[in-house]
Amino acid sequence: MKYINISHPEQSVSFPHAVVTGLGKGQGLFFTENLEPLDDVRALLEIDFVSRSAIILQHLVGDAVATEDLRSFVKNAFDFPLELVEVAEGVHALELFHGPSLAFKDFGARFMAQCLANFSTGHKTTILTATSGDTGAAVALAFYDQPGIDVVVLYPKGMVTPLQEKLFCTLGGNVRTIAIEDDFDSCQQLVKQSFDDIELVEKIGLNSANSINVARLLAQVCYYFEAVARLPAGKEAVFSVPSGNFGNVTAGLLAHAIGLPIKRMIAATNENDTVPRFFNSGKWDPRPTIATLTNAMDISLPNNFPRVLEMGDKHGLDLRELLVSFAISDDQTREAVRSLDTIGYLADPHSALAWKALTDHK
Numbered sequence: 001m002k003y004i005n006i007s008h009p010e011q012s013v014s015f016p017h018a019v020v021t022g023l024g025k026g027q028g029l030f031f032t033e034n035l036e037p038l039d040d041v042r043a044l045l046e047i048d049f050v051s052r053s054a055i056i057l058q059h060l061v062g063d064a065v066a067t068e069d070l071r072s073f074v075k076n077a078f079d080f081p082l083e084l085v086e087v088a089e090g091v092h093a094l095e096l097f098h099g100p101s102l103a104f105k106d107f108g109a110r111f112m113a114q115c116l117a118n119f120s121t122g123h124k125t126t127i128l129t130a131t132s133g134d135t136g137a138a139v140a141l142a143f144y145d146q147p148g149i150d151v152v153v154l155y156p157k158g159m160v161t162p163l164q165e166k167l168f169c170t171l172g173g174n175v176r177t178i179a180i181e182d183d184f185d186s187c188q189q190l191v192k193q194s195f196d197d198i199e200l201v202e203k204i205g206l207n208s209a210n211s212i213n214v215a216r217l218l219a220q221v222c223y224y225f226e227a228v229a230r231l232p233a234g235k236e237a238v239f240s241v242p243s244g245n246f247g248n249v250t251a252g253l254l255a256h257a258i259g260l261p262i263k264r265m266i267a268a269t270n271e272n273d274t275v276p277r278f279f280n281s282g283k284w285d286p287r288p289t290i291a292t293l294t295n296a297m298d299i300s301l302p303n304n305f306p307r308v309l310e311m312g313d314k315h316g317l318d319l320r321e322l323l324v325s326f327a328i329s330d331d332q333t334r335e336a337v338r339s340l341d342t343i344g345y346l347a348d349p350h351s352a353l354a355w356k357a358l359t360d361h362k
């Protein structure tokens with residue numbers, strides 16, 4: 001399987017190359033050349049999470065990684081539980097926060113760490129990542145103490161929670177952190193700029209562990225299959241996904257593209273609503289990022305959106321049918337946390353926001 005630079009399709013590389021370089025020429029994102037459906041998804045849903053995930057990833061990666069290697073990456077990376085909890089009749093919470101950094105980013109970051117440790121032996125690697133909160137912790141913990149790897153985390157000063165800040169700023173060792181006096185989009189911009197400096201990239205083996213990196217994206221495909229495997233049979237799933245950089249939504253669409261039955265994806269955003277406005281008006285009109293209660297989603301330039309469009313344009317996904325996007329205000333989020341609490345489910349604001357979008361637009 002080849003990985004193509006969406007912005008410069010003449011750049012075509014292997015999966016390990018895409019993982020090691022992170023971003024393609026001209027800041028382009030890598031994406032699979034084709035998306036063929038998996039054989040016998042029904043049988044796949046019957047087997048255990050690790051075995052199934054290894055098969056899914058092999059399908060997406062091709063023969064560039066040996067089967068036994070891929071299986072061991074998956075086994076080492078996905079070594080914590082995930083839960084599917086029924087919140088109300090027919091509505092479930094897919095709890096992806098039982099890993100070391102308490103965010104779903106552990107799936108992607110830990111799988112990527114496994115890949116990099118294997119693909120870049122003998123070279124120095126510097127992970128430069130921008131975070132609006134949760135990525136920093138997941139990446140720092142996944143790469144902490146890994147020989148030959150340095151980690152630098154950029155984050156918007158005052159826009160991450162004190163707990164998140166402690167999770168990545170107190171590790172020390174090979175993890176360095178820089179607070180930027182601006183918003184997340186600026187942090188992300190600084191990362192992208194660094195990648196344009198070819199000399200710098202080569203000298204320090206620069207790599208981004210943002211959801212820009214395909215390894216992170218592919219890992220996330222696996223838990224959509226697990227959710228469907230655990231749901232009662234006979235009904236098509238609708239996923240409501242709290243969205244910032246749109247990595248998680250992209251992974252869900254990818255899962256669908258390779259054969260997972262999904263009826264609809266709801267990309268729920270906070271008031272940083274570039275995508276819902278784009279769907280309404282057809283205009284891409286990002287506004288300055290504002291701080292909200294759901295800080296992991298305080299992003300107005302969602303990095304993964306070109307991949308979403310690519311799936312529509314090039315891989316024949318019917319985005320109009322499959323994907324809707326709604327913005328939820330902080331007041332609605334607060335109210336949703338309270339309503340969920342009254343029905344016995346303690347939700348963080350991000351999950352509550354997604355639940356609100358789901359119940360409003362089911």
Ligand SMILES: *Cc1c(COP(=O)(O)O)cnc(C)c1O
Pocket residue numbers: 103104105134135211242243244245246247248249296297350
């Ligand atoms: C990262 C994160 C999001 C946003 O996910 P994207 O893939 O960037 O859209 C939402 N909620 C939580 C809790 C997160 O950590």
